[in-house]
Amino acid sequence: MTICVVGAGAFGTALAVTIARADPQRAVQLWVRDITAETTMNWTGESPRLPGVKLPKNVHVTSLKEALDQASVILLAVPAQALRPFLIKHAARLGGRPLVACAKGIDLETLDGPSATIAATVPDAIPAVLTGPSFAADIARGLPTALTLACADEAVGEMLQAALSTPTLRLYRTTDLRGAELGGALKNVMAIACGATIGAGFGDSARAALLTRGYAEMSRMALALGARPETLAGLSGLGDLVLTCTSAQSRNYRFGLALGESRAPDAGMTVEGVATASAASALAARLGIEMPITATVAQLTRGETTPAAAMQDLLARPLKEE
Ligand SMILES: NC(=O)C1=CN([C@@H]2O[C@H](COP(=O)(O)OP(=O)(O)OC[C@H]3O[C@@H](n4cnc5c(N)ncnc54)[C@H](OP(=O)(O)O)[C@@H]3O)[C@@H](O)[C@H]2O)C=CC1
Numbered sequence: 596m597t598i599c600v601v602g603a604g605a606f607g608t609a610l611a612v613t614i615a616r617a618d619p620q621r622a623v624q625l626w627v628r629d630i631t632a633e634t635t636m637n638w639t640g641e642s643p644r645l646p647g648v649k650l651p652k653n654v655h656v657t658s659l660k661e662a663l664d665q666a667s668v669i670l671l672a673v674p675a676q677a678l679r680p681f682l683i684k685h686a687a688r689l690g691g692r693p694l695v696a697c698a699k700g701i702d703l704e705t706l707d708g709p710s711a712t713i714a715a716t717v718p719d720a721i722p723a724v725l726t727g728p729s730f731a732a733d734i735a736r737g738l739p740t741a742l743t744l745a746c747a748d749e750a751v752g753e754m755l756q757a758a759l760s761t762p763t764l765r766l767y768r769t770t771d772l773r774g775a776e777l778g779g780a781l782k783n784v785m786a787i788a789c790g791a792t793i794g795a796g797f798g799d800s801a802r803a804a805l806l807t808r809g810y811a812e813m814s815r816m817a818l819a820l821g822a823r824p825e826t827l828a829g830l831s832g833l834g835d836l837v838l839t840c841t842s843a844q845s846r847n848y849r850f851g852l853a854l855g856e857s858r859a860p861d862a863g864m865t866v867e868g869v870a871t872a873s874a875a876s877a878l879a880a881r882l883g884i885e886m887p888i889t890a891t892v893a894q895l896t897r898g899e900t901t902p903a904a905a906m907q908d909l910l911a912r913p914l915k916e917e
């Protein structure tokens with residue numbers, strides 16, 4: 596089986612590295628969008644987005660479009676808002692095989708998750724999702740990690756689970772694509788909320804409250820869209836929520852910390868929760884469900900409120916049953 600990973604950012608590179616290490620006889624293509632990136636990575640032997648991690652010999656960095664044609668499985672590790680443009684541009688080369696979305700987000704224009712985006716743009720592909728609690732740097736270091744592989748087609752899901760698991764990366768399987776991808780997308784929004792809370796000095800108890808009520812919001816939206824509750828309680832939901840809301844390794848959490856501390860966030864980092872907060876708020880309105888934390892994060896990221904005012908508003912909401 597020929598595996599091609601699209602996007603040589605932190606996550607795509609970490610996945611290519613761990614899959615390649617697991618079987619040195621297997622060539623893994625790591626697809627970058629231009630020749631400059633290809634030349635730089637081949638020269639330095641690493642990705643600028645994952646410095647210090649040397650690419651094994653069987654990872655081949657390429658910008659050739661033929662690498663897409665030749666792959667039997669393609670892992671899509673570009674950011675969520677870049678996924679649809681990529682798929683539209685290369686649709687003719689991507690059909691007839693599993694496309695595994697690794698992005699965690701909701702498309703701001705269509706309000707679709709990655710699997711629906713794949714279905715809409717490459718209708719004859721088999722959509723799958725790889726998601727769950729894992730920092731790219733941990734995967735690349737060979738630290739123990741467990742993720743969820745979601746695919747509606749059980750046989751293809753089993754094949755992908757076997758092909759992409761490594762001695763340190765353990766994949767669990769589900770057919771609940773919707774639940775898996777929504778958990779991964781929405782936890783980033785909650786991580787911004789938790790970071791802002793800690794940054795503003797509201798304390799660990801407030802963070803625990805946001806994390807728990809955030810989980811309630813994630814579940815509310817996911818169930819309204821047909822997901823299964825057990826998926827939300829699994830690695831792709833609760834697992835990733837806990838990781839991202841409690842670790843300063845998370846870019847979403849660090850972005851929130853900066854907001855809370857009234858300083859500029861680090862420039863140039865991918866922070867999926869920003870666009871997804873606004874997308875999820877719009878989707879919640881369309882579905883007629885309440886997602887107050889998500890709406891607050893959307894306002895915060897657009898500069899329409901401050902952490903202090905946002906917390907006051909959340910506390911002043913009408914009292915209700917848990
Ligand atoms: N980092 C992590 O720990 C984890 C990340 N993820 C998810 O993976 C996704 C990617 O994140 P991550 O790898 O960290 O992001 P990075 O910012 O590290 O890298 C993004 C990469 O995508 C490339 N890219 C952007 N647009 C395109 C395009 N149209 N065609 C080809 N390549 C493109 C960028 O290329 P260029 O440099 O040229 O702009 C860059 O190499 C996100 O959705 C994230 O939530 C999931 C789990 C863990």
Ligand SMILES: O=C(CO)COP(=O)(O)O
Pocket residue numbers: 699727728729730783786835838839844845846847848865866867
């Ligand atoms: O998705 C992740 C961990 O599972 C990575 O989180 P950040 O994008 O916030 O760094």
